Amino acid sequence: MRRKRTLAGTAALGLALALGLAACGSDGGSDASGSAGEEQGGFTPPDIPMKESLGDMEGEVNILAWPYYAEDGTADPAADWVTDYEKDTGCQANVKYFKTSDEAVSLMKSGDWDVVSASGDATLRLIASGDVAPVNTDLVPNYADVQPFLKDRLWNSVDGQMYGIPHGWGANLLMWRTDKVDPAPTSWASVFEPDSPYAGKITAYDSPIYIADAALYLMNTQPDLGIKNPYALDADQLAKAVEVLKTQKAEVGEYWSDYLAHIQSFTNGDSVIGTTWQSNANALTAADVPVEAILPDEGSTGWIDTWMVAADSPHSNCAYAWLDHIVSPKTQAALTEYYGEAPANAKACGFTSDKSFCDTYHAADAAYVEKIWYWTTPISDCLDGRTDVQCTDYGDWTQAWTEVKG
Template sequence: MRLTGTRLTNTRLLDGVRAKVLAALGTTAVLATAGLVACSGGGEDEREPVGVAKVASTLGPGEGVLNLVTLPGYIENGGNDPRVDWVTPFEERTGCKIGWKVVTTPREMADLMRDRGRHYDGVAAPPEVAGRLIAEDQVVPVNTDLVDGYKKLEPTLRGLLEHDGEYFGVPYVWGSNLLVHDSRSVPAPSSWGALFDPEQARRYSGELVMRDSPLSIAEAALYLKGAEPDLGIEDPYALTPEQLAAAGRVLKEQRPHVAEYWELPADAVSAFAAGGAVLGQAWPYHVDVLNRASQPVRGAAPAEGVTGWTDAWMISSRVQHPNCMYQWLQWTASADVQQQVAEWTGVAPANPQACSGDRLRPAFCSAYRVGDRDYLENVIFAHTPREDCGREPGADGADGGDKADEAACTSYAEWTRTWIESTKL
């Protein structure tokens, strides 16, 4: 399974997507993603870890080096496309030479950040990793006063990274999970039941697609929230063992009707473009790409709610180059860099000013709901499933009292096990 937060398709190349998809209608539609898996840029600093860092109080001169862990496409130096480079200008301006390691699974990212022998300063973490890093003290709070442009980032996204009064990351990009359908074959769905209700799923058996991630359990949970209210589901990312088991049963019953569990975004594009899928769980990216290729695919927001995710830059608790790291946080929060990241990866920028002036095209900003506060505030954003239900210490019995025992939730490891048992075995 590839990393849930991975956005591999270069949207700067989407000017040619119409031809790609039209050609795919006769065979198989596959967008060019192979060249988008970034290579490690430069070497890692070989000094020994300096210990556990504290929250920075001042910003000094850059140390000349910056080592990062990242998702594919989130750091670009022109190696994949000479027009796409936000690393070289940063290095020239700050003197901080960037080295980076690209990961392809949540486990790989978490393991690298836990490894005390590794020397990474920061990480671009998706929600299923971010929560674990915070809980394990693998990252430190960010002094947001040292990040120019921080307050220009979407307030909702900033709030997702707040824990016990401190902020543990700077939002980078975000997106939402929609019900995507081919309007020629499927009436506009209004509920997640279109995918998860056994009778409805059977109507389009063999033509459904699902995102291949344990976090997709949340959409099944949203369906159950309405279909089986006695389960008492409130937060689809905080499920009790009984609730998780019920979601697993829904996924297992759905499985015979699923044509593909997509890993790469391009796989879902291919499925719809080639006529192999008519209904599925996908992103605004897929709708945008397919619409630009004149495919009659639409995205719907289910009545039970829309889930979403945000990926954020976080500072390692063993950061060796804090000044360069803070300069990187400032750089990647800027509207100009956010524009490049959004175009390249096909996701919404955390800084809505990326849609101002002549930066991102208006159609892109509309498709990805950039700057739409009403929409953003109603997205149910993913967080790491945790046994303590994701509550702050001392809140509602989360300090170990009886209420915590009554509301005990399931961990991400349990979610992963349930996903594999329901969709793979």
């Protein structure tokens, strides 16, 4: 039914940095979520060869995925996008679900997994550590139908070379109980400004990546800080974001990562305003809980998942077959509708059972996408193009988040 993930990341970026993670940054383009190639500049990843052609299927593939991304109908007969893959390819799908991005990064180092569905706060770490290989998109026919605005971006490519196949995405929305919050909020200021009338009933996402939400708030309220990208913060900018979050903590009733607990909190009124996902809002509305969720005018953070192939996968042919299958129109329609996210494949919208699904999730709305700053791993070389200062990395953010939470 919804994003069944818990992204309370806690690991530092030290290994990736030790392996030479050095991004050249962007040229300061206007694209909110950033793009690769000329705008990103890219960093120099380890020299991992890219697969040049497909061969015989190896008979199995080991899949590391977010929960519900590789269902075979066992848990729910309505959720099965694995059986057809196995029948068509002869590849047995061996699936393990992970709960956090940090867990996925750690598991990929074992060498036991062929493919992984990595979020934007994990992808650059996997690339920099040499755990994943560049992806030859010519070997993934359905990649041609992936929305152009999801290709060659900061979180899935380096210098124009794709390192994965976009899967599904969404924005972090502002939600409130319409019977308890008045007037209706229009800005993230409603959860970050001090002395809120809803103190103790505000909810915030429980992860170091939530620092970017505070940074985005500062981008719009304190432009003199010079924040141009909420994932590119120097030490002073990070300190300011931490100040905002510490002030907010006094008014937060719940830090959430469990979507079911989040829904229950809004259902019983323990939470009345805060960050959410579209599917959580849909579930509450379906249960007649009076909520509304919006993407504020100043934009928001968001997430997109990318299927990546292990650098030394012993089942790379089955892995590439999985990439093509999971991004095919019918599979995308079934999976993303069940899961609650916008599909990457533009043709998927023709196969959803709910014909308004793609409109609800803004699947083809490029203007909507431009308001989203997708989760991207913070790294020491500034992603906003600055070269006269060192930016803070994911390790710094993890330490800062610990300081915020106390």
